[in-house]
Amino acid sequence: QVQLVESGGGSVQAGGSLRLSCAASGRTFSSYSMAWFRQAPGKEREFVAAISWSGDYAYYADSVKGRFTISRDNAKNTVYLQMNSLRPEDTAVYYCAANPGGGGSYKIPSSYDFWGQGTQVTVSS
Numbered sequence: 339q340v341q342l343v344e345s346g347g348g349s350v351q352a353g354g355s356l357r358l359s360c361a362a363s364g365r366t367f368s369s370y371s372m373a374w375f376r377q378a379p380g381k382e383r384e385f386v387a388a389i390s391w392s393g394d395y396a397y398y399a400d401s402v403k404g405r406f407t408i409s410r411d412n413a414k415n416t417v418y419l420q421m422n423s424l425r426p427e428d429t430a431v432y433y434c435a436a437n438p439g440g441g442g443s444y445k446i447p448s449s450y451d452f453w454g455q456g457t458q459v460t461v462s463s
Contacts, residue, residue, distance in 0.1 A: 339363075339364075339452075340362060340363060340364045340367075340370070340436050340438065340451070340452040341362070341363040341364075341452075342360055342361070342362050342363075342434045342435070342436060342452055342453060342454035343360065343361045343362075343454055343455070344358060344359065344360050344432065344433070344434050344454040344455065344456060344457040345358070345359050345360075345361070345457060346358040346359050346457060347432060347457030347458045347459045348458075348459070348460070349460040349461075349462065350424055350459075350460070350461055350462075351461070351462055351463075352424060352425055352426055352461055352462065352463050353423060353424065354424050354461070355420070355421060355422045355423075355424065356421045356424065356459060357418060357419070357420050357421070358374070358418065358419040358421065358432055358434075358457060358459075359416055359417075359418055360372070360374075360416060360417045360418075360419075360434030360454055361414075361415060361416050362415045362416070362417070362434075362436060363415070364415070366438070367412060367415040367436075368391060368412035369391050369438065369440075370391055370436045370437060370438050370440075371388065371389070371390055371391055371436075371437040371440050371444065372388065372389050372408075372410060372417040372434065372435065372436055372437070373385065373386070373387065373388035373389070373408075373434075373435045373437070373444060373450060374386040374387050374388075374408060374417075374419045374432055374433065374434060374435070375432070375433045375435060375447060376428075376430035376431065376432045376433065376459075377430055377431050377433070377456075378429060378430040378431075381430075383433070383447050384399065385399050385444070385445040385446075385447075386398070386399055386402055386406065386419070386432070387399065387402065387406055387407075387408035387419060388408065388444040388445075389408045389409070389410055389417065391440065393409065393410050393412070396408050396409075397444055397445075399445075401427075402421075402428075405421065405422050405423045405424075406419060406420065406421050406422070407419070407420040407422075408420075417434060419432070421459070424459075424461045425461060426461050426462065426463045427461075428459060428461050429459060429460050429461050430458075430459060431456040431457065431458050431459075432456060432457050432458075432459050433453055433454055433456045434453070434454040435447070435450035435452065435453050435454070436450060436451065436452040436453075437449055437450045437451060438451060438452075439451070
């Protein structure tokens, strides 16, 4: 079993920055593909960013490309999401997800076996 705990959410004005963290339990974290998703009220959960087990490959939704950066520190069992130039439309609950098997599409929630509880990000105009 893998437990994921997100932190770093909060309220910020448009143009500001936040860094989300996701701490994972388990000795095999370094073999997991990891991702961030978000869900706004009344909307489906959507892909934000993903990173390979080694950190060599990163993928982003078009809506965040150039503004958000996903990274990981396998020594600390932690994945990060640096969010810059935040916009009101980035407001959502952000979830960390783990894919121990590495299979499936990185954009699809069902490819991930474990999820955190979410952290709220609110961007005001």
